[in-house]
Amino acid sequence: MALRLREIKLHLEEDETLLPARIAESLGLDPAELHNLKLVRKGIDARRKSAILKVYTVEFEVADEVEVLKRQADNPHLSKVDPPAPFTPLVSTPGRKVIVVGMGPAGLFAALNLRRSGAEVLLVERGKPVAERLQDVQTFWSGGSLNPHSNIQFGEGGAGTFSDGKLTTRINHPLVTEVLQSLVDFGAPEEILWQAKPHIGSDRLRKVLVRMRKKLRDEGVEIRFSTCLTGIEQAGGRLAGAILNGDQFEACDSLVLAVGHSARDTYRMLQQSQIALESKSFAIGLRVEHPLELINQIQYGLPSHPQLGAAEYALAWQDKQAGRGVYSFCMCPGGVVVNASSEAGGVVVNGMSDFKRDAACSNSALVVTVGRADFSSADPLAGVAFQRHWEEQAFTAAGSTGSVPGQPLLGFLNGTSGDLKTSCQPAVVAADLSQVLPAAVSEALRRALPQFERRMRGFVGPEAMLLGVETRTSAPLRILREDHGCSVSLPGLFPAGEGAGYAGGIMSAAIDGIKTANHVTCHLNSF
Numbered sequence: 001m002a003l004r005l006r007e008i009k010l011h012l013e014e015d016e017t018l019l020p021a022r023i024a025e026s027l028g029l030d031p032a033e034l035h036n037l038k039l040v041r042k043g044i045d046a047r048r049k050s051a052i053l054k055v056y057t058v059e060f061e062v063a064d065e066v067e068v069l070k071r072q073a074d075n076p077h078l079s080k081v082d083p084p085a086p087f088t089p090l091v092s093t094p095g096r097k098v099i100v101v102g103m104g105p106a107g108l109f110a111a112l113n114l115r116r117s118g119a120e121v122l123l124v125e126r127g128k129p130v131a132e133r134l135q136d137v138q139t140f141w142s143g144g145s146l147n148p149h150s151n152i153q154f155g156e157g158g159a160g161t162f163s164d165g166k167l168t169t170r171i172n173h174p175l176v177t178e179v180l181q182s183l184v185d186f187g188a189p190e191e192i193l194w195q196a197k198p199h200i201g202s203d204r205l206r207k208v209l210v211r212m213r214k215k216l217r218d219e220g221v222e223i224r225f226s227t228c229l230t231g232i233e234q235a236g237g238r239l240a241g242a243i244l245n246g247d248q249f250e251a252c253d254s255l256v257l258a259v260g261h262s263a264r265d266t267y268r269m270l271q272q273s274q275i276a277l278e279s280k281s282f283a284i285g286l287r288v289e290h291p292l293e294l295i296n297q298i299q300y301g302l303p304s305h306p307q308l309g310a311a312e313y314a315l316a317w318q319d320k321q322a323g324r325g326v327y328s329f330c331m332c333p334g335g336v337v338v339n340a341s342s343e344a345g346g347v348v349v350n351g352m353s354d355f356k357r358d359a360a361c362s363n364s365a366l367v368v369t370v371g372r373a374d375f376s377s378a379d380p381l382a383g384v385a386f387q388r389h390w391e392e393q394a395f396t397a398a399g400s401t402g403s404v405p406g407q408p409l410l411g412f413l414n415g416t417s418g419d420l421k422t423s424c425q426p427a428v429v430a431a432d433l434s435q436v437l438p439a440a441v442s443e444a445l446r447r448a449l450p451q452f453e454r455r456m457r458g459f460v461g462p463e464a465m466l467l468g469v470e471t472r473t474s475a476p477l478r479i480l481r482e483d484h485g486c487s488v489s490l491p492g493l494f495p496a497g498e499g500a501g502y503a504g505g506i507m508s509a510a511i512d513g514i515k516t517a518n519h520v521t522c523h524l525n526s527f
């Protein structure tokens with residue numbers, strides 16, 4: 001049995017070699033009595049800028065844990081470590097075939113676990129392998145044409161491939177460690193296992209994907225790129241198979257639908273196939289960008305420090321007047337703003353960072369909650385139409401060239417334009433950003449910004465730039481499923497991940513993929 005001690009503090013300048021002494025001192029032990037020390041968590045506490053602290057959780061062994069626990073009974077930071085129950089995927093009835101659609105985190109982890117359960121797995125992805133996808137994205141970012149099947153939203157790794165690769169989640173589940181460990185096994189940096197706010201960065205994530213693809217193939221998963229699910233076949237009231245690329249029928253016993261939040265043609269196909277969908281609320285807004293040193297100064301009281309990474313922030317405010325939440329989302333410290341469009345005639349922005357987070361700026365989305373009352377009809381796809389409308393407004397506002405519309409934050413507040421300074425490639429065009437958002441959203445943002453300035457002095461200033469429009473914050477609809485994971489409309493069909501409306505973010509999508517794999521295996525064993 002091991003012990004775990006939390007809240008172990010070191011000053012910024014203090015070296016981690018002091019940790020054993022700090023632990024021993026707080027427990028009344030000699031450092032020599034501590035064995036097998038393991039770092040399980042490291043975070044930064046910058047609430048007092050004059051005394052920023054590194055805060056650790058460490059597991060270790062001592063000769064007599066029971067005695068130490070008894071002596072330290074009133075120490076709220078000390079506990080014994082119960083090893084997590086190993087997660088063992090279920091075993092599938094041999095010879096069952098599953099098609100997994102989408103190579104985002106949900107599809108990848110579903111395919112891996114279904115294969116390990118013994119099912120025959122075909123994994124299809126409408127986009128391309130990550131290296132070719134990167135070329136298509138770089139072509140688009142350097143002024144070339146947008147590939148509607150290979151872009152920031154579509155391709156190996158899914159939407160998160162060009163991202164900050166933040167692995168934070170509100171889910172408290174043993175699968176979190178399972179997913180993190182798998183990512184490390186595929187080459188992700190070890191520190192994601194103990195960082196308080198783990199992130200991989202786009203550069204490292206691309207390498208992880210290549211190794212994961214090799215592993216999937218080595219385990220016998222068939223992978224087909226540039227293969228789009230365009231229809232589903234039903235027989236006898238249950239799923240019979242998939243239609244791929246318009247005319248190829250592929251029979252299967254089950255299908256995992258992990259298509260992400262931007263597969264609008266697939267949503268349309270599901271609606272036409274009488275699969276139950278419902279629109280759901282999400283958030284829309286603009287991406288704000290500041291110089292990295294300014295955000296560091298605001299958060300740390302220092303423009304930079306060798307012991308401190310690029311500073312993060314999280315802002316939230318409830319706009320009681322409008323009954324909407326306004327919050328920062330998907331923050332990318334030391335990253336860039338990206339043109340994340342996936343459709344001709346529409347412009348969408350998002351953010352991305354590399355592992356080192358060493359770019360000159362930091363950005364995040366500032367978004368406002370919207371829901372059915374904001375959509376033009378009760379159609380389940382009304383949220384999709386709403387997103388598309390404002391993306392088209394953004395396209396038009398930037399001169400209908402595919403460029404991104406931008407405005408200095410102060411200009412957005414007082415209705416003026418100004419010089420634009422941004423990391424976003426290839427081109428940003430000055431525009432009035434209140435033209436790319438519903439009035440209710442612009443007004444809520446204008447009411448929230450002074451609140452955010454109160455919390456982060458300097459946030460609202462001449463160096464802050466806004467770019468639009470941020471619409472893909474989560475799925476605009478839910479593909480309705482039963483508790484056991486199956487679509488309410490079609491036995492054998494398993495909606496999963498963010499696109500199904502049951503996850504948000506890389507980690508929660510991966511976990512939903514694993515849970516769905518288990519639901520599928522139970523289903524396969526039931527007939």
Ligand SMILES: Cc1cc2nc3c(=O)[nH]c(=O)nc-3n(C[C@H](O)[C@H](O)[C@H](O)COP(=O)(O)OP(=O)(O)OC[C@H]3O[C@@H](n4cnc5c(N)ncnc54)[C@H](O)[C@@H]3O)c2cc1C
Nearest residue numbers: 102104106126158159160163165166229260497498505506
């Ligand atoms: C730019 C950007 C930055 C982000 N940053 C972060 C971050 O830092 N941290 C975080 O947690 N989350 C981040 N996210 C969100 C995160 O990427 C998603 O929540 C997550 O990827 C959802 O996983 P998923 O597997 O459900 O779907 P996706 O990752 O969207 O994958 C779906 C896959 O299905 C494929 N597909 C779609 N339709 C079909 C079809 N008909 N046939 C075949 N294949 C199809 C798509 O091409 C895609 O590859 C970011 C998203 C973006 C766009």
